[in-house]
Amino acid sequence: MKYITTELYDVSVPPEFHGEEERTGVLLGLPSNSIPGQLELPLETIDIVNIKLMTLKELEYVIKHGKAGREEVANLLLKQDNPTYSDLNRKSALPGKPWWKF
Secondary structure, three states, rough: OOEEEEEOOOOOOHHEEEEEHHOEEEOOOOOOOOOOEEEEOOEEEOOOOEEEOOOOOHHHHHHHHHHHHHHHHHHHHHHHOOOOOOOOOOOOOOOOOOOOHH
């Protein structure tokens, strides 16, 4: 699996990022152009994983469409400026249609 999505509780973000039960969606695994994917430590090599804050629209789309939706959202995010940077003012990567019409 290339990307993972999950929901977190008790995240201090504006209410428009909260879905059901006050949960906030994040996408893990977007590659960075400026930060390496791995780091060599004295005892082992560790993976560095980006955590991207998702808009509610993106989260709902992934919930509805599963793996295919997660891949589509990730690919759309990668086309944005600074795809691995989480910004509370970022517009959804999804087109303007309501998510339930996809």
